[in-house]
Amino acid sequence: MLSLAETDLNAYHVIEFSLSGKTILITGASSGIGRETAIMLTRAGASVIITGRDCGRLGATFESLVLQPDATAAQYVADLTAEAEMDSLISAMPVLNGIVHCAGIVGPLPVKFITQPDIDMMFAINYHVPVNLTSKLLRNRKVANGSSLLFMSSIATRNPYFGGALYSGSKAALEAYSRTLALELVQKHIRSNCIQAGLVDTPMIVGTSEGNMQAEAHERYLKRYPLGIGQPANVAQTILYFMSDASKWVTGTSLIMGGE
Numbered sequence: 631m632l633s634l635a636e637t638d639l640n641a642y643h644v645i646e647f648s649l650s651g652k653t654i655l656i657t658g659a660s661s662g663i664g665r666e667t668a669i670m671l672t673r674a675g676a677s678v679i680i681t682g683r684d685c686g687r688l689g690a691t692f693e694s695l696v697l698q699p700d701a702t703a704a705q706y707v708a709d710l711t712a713e714a715e716m717d718s719l720i721s722a723m724p725v726l727n728g729i730v731h732c733a734g735i736v737g738p739l740p741v742k743f744i745t746q747p748d749i750d751m752m753f754a755i756n757y758h759v760p761v762n763l764t765s766k767l768l769r770n771r772k773v774a775n776g777s778s779l780l781f782m783s784s785i786a787t788r789n790p791y792f793g794g795a796l797y798s799g800s801k802a803a804l805e806a807y808s809r810t811l812a813l814e815l816v817q818k819h820i821r822s823n824c825i826q827a828g829l830v831d832t833p834m835i836v837g838t839s840e841g842n843m844q845a846e847a848h849e850r851y852l853k854r855y856p857l858g859i860g861q862p863a864n865v866a867q868t869i870l871y872f873m874s875d876a877s878k879w880v881t882g883t884s885l886i887m888g889g890e
């Protein structure tokens with residue numbers, strides 16, 4: 631039997647982490663971390679707008695959402711590197727309380743093979759899209775005061791890996807952008823943070839050098855993760871924290887996850 635004080639404490643925690651009444655946009659919601667995040671945020675009471683390129687995969691996420699009473703959901707298929715598609719997404723947006731930027735690509739490429747089109751492709755989705763999307767939403771007054779912005783970065787910005795120059799460069803640029811954003815928006819109590827995730831088990835890692843490892847090399851790599859390879863839910867739970875009022879005194883940070 632709980633005492634009255636314990637009951638109050640439980641109620642306090644539930645309120646701080648609840649996303650009830652918040653509307654959150656999640657990019658990259660058709661796969662991996664974005665998909666798991668969309669599902670988890672609806673469990674916590676959020677209304678969500680999800681977006682991704684692949685209609686079938688985005689629809690599968692939409693079907694998996696666990697909407698709470700009074701919450702709503704909408705899905706928009708868009709290639710966010712196409713300006714017209716980003717603009718129609720923005721015009722369909724209500725005023726948001728949170729944005730989770732998960733859309734991104736990886737592509738291992740040793741430095742001597744890097745060409746201008748490789749740089750353009752990596753930075754287009756990993757840097758230009760989150761930056762342009764955020765600026766356009768702000769200019770169109772679609773970001774409420776007190777909102778939370780979260781950018782998916784990578785532990786690769788700290789720990790280099792073979793072939794990761796472009797990927798880690800694009801994420802490092804994103805982290806620098808997020809810190810400036812935090813500074814510029816603090817008067818409106820809008821927060822901006824990054825997650826520097828280690829290796830997470832999603833379709834993305836099939837495209838990395840790690841995805842094609844020999845068993846022995848794989849074993850060696852696993853030793854860099856004493857807590858194991860991350861699951862999308864591990865990251866989604868942390869994103870829930872960043873979207874909730876429990877993190878309302880946290881801005882301009884990059885949180886390391888996985889501890890590689």
Ligand SMILES: NC(=O)c1ccc[n+]([C@@H]2O[C@H](COP(=O)([O-])OP(=O)(O)OC[C@H]3O[C@@H](n4cnc5c(N)ncnc54)[C@H](OP(=O)(O)O)[C@@H]3O)[C@@H](O)[C@H]2O)c1
Nearest residue numbers: 658660661662663682683684710733734782829830832834
């Ligand atoms: N997995 C990891 O180990 C790891 C570690 C650290 C950081 N991250 C970061 O976390 C984020 C999510 O990664 P993930 O592992 O969940 O990857 P994922 O499963 O490959 O999902 C990537 C998402 O980005 C979307 N996307 C890619 N290009 C797009 C474009 N031009 N326009 C719109 N959407 C686009 C994809 O949409 P479609 O599927 O519809 O094409 C998909 O929903 C990425 O930013 C990644 O860099 C991942």
